[in-house]
Amino acid sequence: MALPVAFFALFFAYPVAAIVGRGLKADGVWQFGRIGEVLTRPDIREVLWFTSWQALASTALTLLIALPGAYVFARLDFPGKQLLRAVVTVPFVLPTVVVGTAFLALLGRGGFLDELWGVRLDTTVWAILLAHVFFNYAVVVRTVGGLWSQLDPRQEEAARVLGAGRFAAWRRVTLPALAPAVAAAALMVFLFTFTSFGVVQILGGPGYSTLEVEIYRQTAQLLALPTAAVLTLVQFAAVGAILAVHAWTVRRRETALKLVDPERTARRPRGAGQWALLCGVLLTVLLLILLPLGVLVERSVDTTGGHGLDFYRALGSVDAGGGTFLVAPLEAIWNSLQYALVATVIALVIGGLAAAALTRRAGRLVRGFDALLMLPLGVSAVTVGFGFLITLDKPPLDLRTSWILVPLAQALVGVPFVVRTMLPVLRAVDGRLREAAAVLGASPLRAWREVDLPLVRRALLVAAGFAFAVSLGEFGATVFIARPDRPTLPVAVARLLGRAGELNYGQAMALSTILMVVCAVSLLLLERIRTDRSGEF
Amino acid sequence: MSTTRRTRQLAASAVAAALGVTALAGCGSSDESASGSGGTKGSGSKTVTLVSHDSFNASKDVLKEFTKETGYTVKVLKSGDAGVALNQEILTKGSPRGDVFFGVDNTLLSRALDSGLFTPYQAKGIDRVAADTRLDADKHRVTPVDTGDICVNYDKKYFADKKLAPPRSFDDLAKPAYKNLLVTENAGTSSPGLGFLLGTVATYGEKGYQDYWKKLENNGIKVVDGWEQAYNEEFSGSAGGKKAKADRPLVVSYASSPPVEVLYAKPQPAEAPTGVATGTCFRQIEFAGLLKGAKNEAGGKALLDFLISKKFQEDMPLNMFVNPVTKDAELPELFTKFGATVDRPTTVAPDEIAKNREQWVQSWSSLVVK
Secondary structure (H helix, E strand, O other), rough: OHHHHHHHHHHHHHHHHHHHHHHHOOOEEEOOHHHHHHOHHHHHHHHHHHHHHHHHHHHHHHHHHHHHHHHHHHOOOOOOOOHHHHOHHHHHOHHHHHHHHOOOHOOOOOHHHHHHHHHOOOOOOOHHHHHHHHHHHHHHHHHHHHHHHOEOOHHHHHHHHHOOOOOHHHHHHHHHHHHHEEEHHHHHHHHHHOOOOOHHHHHHHHOOOOHHHHHHHHHHHHOHHHHHHHHHHHEEEEEHHHHHHHHHHHHHOOOOOOOOOHHHOOOOHHEEEEEEEEHHHHHHHHHHHHHHHHHHHHHHHHHOOEEHHHHHOOOOOHHHHHOOOOOOOOOOHHHHHHHHHHHHHHHHHHHHHHHHHHHHHOHHHHHHHHHHHHHHHHOOOHHHHHHHHOOOOOOOOOOOOOOOOHHHHHHHHHHHHHHHHHHHHHHOOOOOHHHHHHHOOOHHHHHHHHHHHHHHHHHHHHHHHHHHHHHHHHHHHHHHOOOOOOOOOHHHHHHHHHOHHHHHHHHHHHHHHHHHHHHHHHHHHHHOOOOOOOOOO | OOOHHHHHHHHHHHHHHHHHHHHHHOOOHHHHHOHHHHHHHHOOOOOOEEEOOOOOOOOOHHHHHHHHHHHHHEEEOOOOHHHHHHHHHHOOOOOOOEEEEEEEEOOHHHHOOOOOOOEEEOOOOOHHHOOHHHHOOOOOOEEEEEEEEEEEEEHHHHHHHOOOOOEHHHHHHOOOHHHOOEEOOOOOHHHHHHHHHHHHHHHHHHHHHHHHHHHHHHHEEEEEEOHHHHHHHHHHOOOHHHHHOOOOOOOEEEEEHHHHHHHHOOOOOOOOEEEEEEEEEEEEEEEEEEOOOOOOOHHHHHHHHHHHHHHHHHHHHHHHHHOOOOOOOOOHHHHHHHHOOOOEEEEOOOHHHHHHHHHHHHHHHHHHHH
């Protein structure tokens, strides 16, 4: 408990408090009147309203589209399942600029829908909502599916034997067991879409503005710290309210469940219903995820002289960007992987400890800590980044130009994922098993290793995958930490896209494709660890 | 309590694991310790640190040349776009991350000067710098380094096919012949977007610019978020735009964009695919300054001298696609052959911009962003 608390206090609470404090204090006096001033502005109210409702709508739509997917990935066996599970997570790591490109190609002028039915959705709310589903599909599939695959199907079967209909059995047995995971996924999707930035700007156009965009403008562009501070507080309040609702709904539902090995629960689809569901989900994934990704791949090989790999070849040379980089863009892969690895370890350690502590104890303080852990998802990167700047500037903690700041900032976003994926599973572990182990003379550590670890291994891997993907695609913090000699993949893509010229554009697409492959392969390797029974992690 | 002990043991082993990994990650780059943050500590240091925005670039050879001449090694820190980078420096005033800051442009100059970010220093050879760029000539808090022009670019092929003359001035853009052809960026968040808006303010004045934007709005101007989107997705003259079947042959970009299109095309075309509407330009001037509280003032001063040396000024155009400010620097052939000369770009005084920027952007938003 001590380590996660210290980590969050130092790298999150303190920087954010400092930057907000600077905005609200004038000549050493707190200016709380500013809060009222900002909140009564009609434009701010409008922004707040839009931010909230689009986040709610996005969350609902994501759950609607992704829950069948969670079932299919958890309970049905089909060829290519593992690969597809890795691929649906790929959107997570793509820079929004690139995703914007892909979506415009589908929804915009001359896009897929335009060609078919003459429908154009760009600069509409629909484009924003669909892009949010695209980004967050994996969140639901992985968090809910992870638990679903470990629920013992015999419980539902028992209910059927006792005379319940198929739907009633599912509603009475499976749904309550899944509720915490569904709530956790919904919470994460909401926080993500609530603080959505690039998607809203690029697909919605300048007419749509979220709180996050407004905070960025006020902080980064105008240096209007007072307004930014108030908006950050508003963000806190909204996120806090959602966290409270979440805690209230989940607390009454978490029960010990009988968890089994996921290998045993998945079956080949049987009956027309399951086949239809499988085909429906595959079609959704194809249209919503594979098509946009395919657009990027297609553009990366679409050279002047027909299709070829020229852009990929260009990535290997230092002068690829005419001096855009001091190193060849390809080296960005290695940088990204290093950062992601370190960030994943930090996130797993901090998140794992926090989840363990939250499982063992209850009480108001602990619940407050649980909420605190989620806050980084609901606070804008620019607030945290500027907070770092004004707090971590004195030895021994002058980290402003240190590389460790990158994985630290990334881990901050990764930890909530780790906690949210592991908690439902950890809480479902039957405490009597631990007690039995203790009675038989196992040390607490050994009991944890023998009892908890096998059961939570799956959740741990899902969590690790998330933390890894989050850090691989993280852009906000990376931009603040100035290390031009070590650009990460998303930073390199953004730099290439920021220049005119065909080679730059093509290389940006090629590098995005590489980023997707790196992400998918890393996640597949993580999935593989599962079959290796010897490892701790 | 056994639980706390358990957590602690776990924590210890986990920290050890984390440290192990970080040590490994450090191995990947041997230069980490040499040029890392440890390298700048201590006085009389041989490292001088330049803080800048993401667009800063210089050839390795030129930076080596600087080291050979002065004995200082340059370390570059880049963070975010021009506005973000500057604001970060203002926030950390007094304990700066580096010695010299490069990348304050005239739209941000007043904010930088008013915040007292810089130590005055008169760079050697400042008399070679064009007078109209020396906006702080009496105090020397900042030194001009480069200029660039934000102008409307046009897709040559489109206008040739349509047998239509491309627009040349702000007035032209509002004419019916160019209806639904222009795409620009959000003036609130994008620097070319802001530059274009300032250009219209300079041309039509405080009174007239809003009427002009009403005309543009009626003439079907499209506003998107940033330059990347406008140029790569909406503009039919760019490589990305061609792939995206873009349908806007006019875009707010830079005067140096056409040469860049040529440089990054394979094979290189005989003429640029895009042109510049030279009567629609807003002049950006970028400055550098010695940061107050710099650990290495002597090195910082040497670097400022170097930034306006002939060598650096001639290296700059092909790295950052900007124009030199010194009279003795010659433009590369790519610029003279494919670039446009902008004779009379518009400008607005930095203190005017600082004073009215937000209000201009707000009224602009209410006119064109719905």
